Amino acid sequence: MPPPGVCMNIISARHMKDGYGTVTNPERFLNQDFHQMKQYCLIRQVRYIDEMFPPDRNSVGSGILKPSDLARVVWLRPGKIVPNPSFVVDGVSRFDFGQGLVGNCWFLASIGALTFQNHILGQVVPLEQNFDENYCGLFHFRFWRFGRWVDVVIDDKLPTIDGRLIFVHSRDPTEFWPALLEKAYAKVCGSYTDMNAGTPAEALVDFTGGVHICINLANPPPNLWEMMCRAGQSKSLMGCGTQQGATSANTVLPNGLVQGHAYTVTGVKEVMSREQIVNLVRLWNPWGQGEWNGDWSDQSPLWQTVSPQDRDMCLSVRDDGEFWMHLQDFCKFYTDLDICCLCPDFLDGNSICHWRTSFYEGRWVAGTTAGGCMNNPGSFWTNPQYRVKVDELSSECSEKQGEKNMLVSLMQKPDKRNRHLVQTLHIGFSVFEVPENYVAHRGKFPASFFSMNKPVAQSKTYVDARDVMEFMALKPGEYLIVPSTYSPNETASFILTILSKAETHVHENSGGLEPMEVKESIAGENGENDESRRTLFRQYSDKYEEVDAEQLQRLLNEKILKGELKSGGFSTDACRSMVALMDTSVTGKLNCEEFVLLWKKAVTYQEIFSHSDVSKTGTLSLSELRNAIIASGKKVSDEMLNLMALRYGTSSGHITLESFISLLLRFDCMYRPCRGDSSLSREAQTSLSPVTSASSSKAFPGQLRDIISPVCL
Template sequence: MPPPGVILNIIEHRRRAEGEGSIENPVKFHGQDFHTLRQYCLRNRLRFTDGTFPPDSSSIGPGIMEDHDLARVVWRRPWEVVKNPHLIVDGVSRFDFGQGRLGDCWFLASIGAMTFQKRILEQVLPTDQGFGNDYAGIFHFRFWRFGKWVDVVVDDKLPTINNTFIFVHPKTAGEFWAALLEKAYAKVCGSYSDMAIGYLSEAMLDFTGGVYVGFNLRRPPPDLWDIMHRAVKHISLLGCLTPQGQKSGNAVLPNGLVTGHAYAVTGVTQVISYGQPVRLVRVWNPWGQAEWTGDWSDRSSLWQSVSLEDRARCLQIADNGEFWISLDSFLKNFCILEICCLSPNFLDDSKCRWASSFHDGRWVAGVTAGGCIDHIETFWTNPQYLVTVTATGPQYTEHHGLRNTLVTLIQKSDKTHRHLSPNYGIDFYIYVVPPDFQNHRQKFPSSFFYGHNPVAKAESFPVAREMTAYFQLKPGKYIIVPSTKHPNEASSFVLKIFSKLYILAEDCCAQGHLDISKHLGAQIPAAPEDGNSAKKKFSCSERHEMENFQHVFSQYHDQYMEVNAEQLQMLLNEKVIKGLTFQTGGFALDTCRSILAMMDLSVTGKLCNEEFSRLWKRVLYYRDIFLKFDGSHSGRLPLNKLRSAIHATGFTVSDGLLNLIALRYSSSSGELSLESFIFLLLRLDCMDKIFRNLSSGSGIHLQEKEWLYLTIYS
């Protein structure tokens, strides 16, 4: 059995801090190590078959083939279909492959754009493999997935019908790099059918791990041509999209363009026609056919108006899906331009070096999924990031007047299959931190957002995996608040911040970190302890109960003046729960066993008089807090009140810890019972004391026996 997921998250965080997930040290997808597996196959004279993405209908997935065709599919290795298969022959080209039955033009257009960028191609397609002497039927590819590079292993069995490949297939020379790359990406997505619909930006980001910017060509920026020209010169991928037609699906228009279709932008240039400069964009259709037939198409007479040199440099008359189109016609016939670059340098012509900051986060329903600013009462609960922008140093140049900050928000998939992961409308807001909040380091309260307006935000909650916007920010402090459109839309996300200026970004709430010593250590509630100061926190009736706890204890203890778990259960249910105005399920026996273990200083399996006294005071105190925040008197505490209720006890919890609390202790309806709330607070107190007593200040070192003792009896 694998370790619990929260432990795996801690391990992953530590490994990432040590460099795992970089392009040099990618994470092994499904734990498969390419070199180890290949060596095993070579040593045992085997051909690799991937059990995690088996050659059967489950890897093809539903919806893209009829059942009678699916039954005819035979998975074959390349050498079983063609003679002399190769991974790559004389470099890669967008003309090496053809699209199959799968509607993944968004993915193939991104591949076409990648064939122009050797550095990006080498990131995705390692050169240590092929069909030569070390061939063992195993290949691997690398993708950037939500903040980390992963190395994906596949076998080379491809689906065929009548010995014909049904998805991406080689056009010439038996090159299989594109077909195997498609298979590896299908494995990451869950199946081939999970790639049937997608966005250019997804594949572009997964190929580069870089900076994505999309442009609405209905409202293009005035410097769009310059941006495109710089992007082509930098290490960038460019793609574009045509508007959807009157009907869903793809239709070829009279001008040769396909509706609702993704294309790669493969070049930009300027020529002189009839004495006037004309800006041209070269576009490639991943179908390998269906080209633009208007001005500057392959057979347009306008090519006769340019110099012989320009004609020889640009014009290639071939039915290969690639064509030239003027910038004006491009803007009229395409709706979106997407650019993904290794850095934001293409956005302007300054020589600034961009600083960057990367953050993992999560929206949890009822806790940190507050929705957009329209839901002002819950908006503040969203994750918050404090960004300090400094104007000093070499980053700050004479170009500081240009847009200097770029923010990308990516919602992460936590599902095995890509199509099962909902894409919510996402956005982010940027607020200036005013002077009276300059030293604020905790989560900004709801009152802040009632009284301040954002200085910047992205456009309008696009329903997509990622969105990007860039701004001009002056030096100072800002709060960035990522959000979904509606409250309680749960998802993980990645926030990337780039700036030309010095930038320090930190989570206001230590999002994603479980650091009890930092967030609880100095703020343990004093109220439940002995002494007059504690008693001031309680009502008169509760003080009376505390002062007479001996009477309560005496009703349940045994002849040795101790209570066991069964006796504790009766005591809590009859003295704490009974008499309340609402119905509860009461304290379960297993819960009482855990409570007893946390308070059992003598490790006898029972509570003595003194140990019970400590417990009794805490239970009454936490019950009082619960009743205060249970405004409906239902015995159920909504998650949106959980942070305030915990804070009222004297604890300060991070967003990451609060998310885990909600997942662990709340019901399916998003509420905490009184029993769960009391147990939670007892456990927080206990675990904090364990850490503070066993740590050296920075961490805990335990022997295996000590660790087992601690976890079994606590």
């Protein structure tokens, strides 16, 4: 059976088609239903305690508190901390809170940006929650997590020492939305400790489900100021970070900035100073204190050189963590600028032209679809491929020659819930133009294509980040996008997002099922004829000249495939499935003709197996499996190939002859409905019925169920 995560991916895909996972209809995180739980608590008149994120030391995690301090932690509800708690007091502001003991400045900086966008804030933080009407200690928040929105339920027990909150805390001790929001995100990450260290981009994307654009401030684009101004005017969230020092400590520099620290970009302003235009950037420290003390800081005399109106509008001489600095100093002391937006129209200022979004989930699987970067010419072609057709721009989207019109983002999905256990791979992508001689090509582009064609665009470098993106200019035509890890044979899931000004048509380029006849020569001369097969059959059959699963098991293991079996032979269950698939007479047994047909197939598949086993190990590696499937005359999508490997492969990733024969028998039955074959057994027709009404990759959900089903061969 495939791992549970594979099944969950399929279930999630089906739910998305039914509308689940959207911001208006989010999925229930850990299958906890907020409304049902609240109704239960109100009826029973009890206060909710979350068993999935319990108020204990496991939810705090290890490493951020000394063992002696961890032993002093007491989880208290807000009503036990202050007499009259409130969810929100006098609106939501970045000045409501300050950072606690966990190093999650990246998360709090993102909350600071979130407070500027009320619509987005309301999606993440349901503001109607309170401690008055129908209070039962139950709250919920919504986050975008790797392709879908999830609704996260928590209880309101918060970790304290001596009655004080140890993590994020509000300036007004009666306000608790920041502490509860932090707890909900800690639950998503695995624990409070799992929130330690990160970049604002991660939380900005999780708050919006938008596109992340990262700008390297050491080499900024010439129109950086214009981009920041447009981003500030649009519904974009912006964060940034300072260079890490010699250690991981957040050292405060003489200029007041903190090393290795995240900040929020809270505004941009153009002022006149001494008859010159000055571009100013406003930033906020999520500590709630500690500010820049250079030019244009709160105490800088340069504020006396601007108009009284600008000074009154901008200057606030308070130690609240917010300050102004010149754009040049911003680029000098900060490493990168993260902008997260739902639509990247701020990049060129053309708000009339609407960007179109395509969203695809995929997976690299070692041995089948994880070919590594272009340094691996023999395997690069096996990576997932996405074919994109870019149309001419509409009249309102007219652009200058060479102006960038497409944004490609690649995000890798974690395979573990606990954030600190996730190991990101070095990822990137390449974009190839499809030449005329390949326009009619169907299915995966071969290795020869990539040896003769160079990328027209690609991510700048392979980085071990959660996501990489590239903004590019593509003229109308057809293109191939190939996402990959840097090294081959690295397994991971990913999300590919394509935003384009022009109308685009995108599809996965791995090829679906296409029936092709197996060449008779593949079977070779096996020295047996049908009459000798019938003679052997009669020696094992019952008085009705039929064999059941146990008799078939002996025939296969002892007479037909003797000496070739590496795993002890076919099991009884596998033979029962064979009988069910080949039993066209629906008797529960195989008659002579059904047995002869099965024998022919088994010998043919044995020959294919032998030819494909180039390593001569008696098993197929996952890359050899791909060749064996092709040799059998069938075409299969990458996703199907991945699931075959998971379903039929051993723990070492190899396929035995028995598993290969079982796989192809099942696979052959999937082909027969497409051919209109009426000889399919009742069991096969029933289990494969979703495939018969669809063709090629459109039959994917039904085919997946057959390949991974526990009753498969």
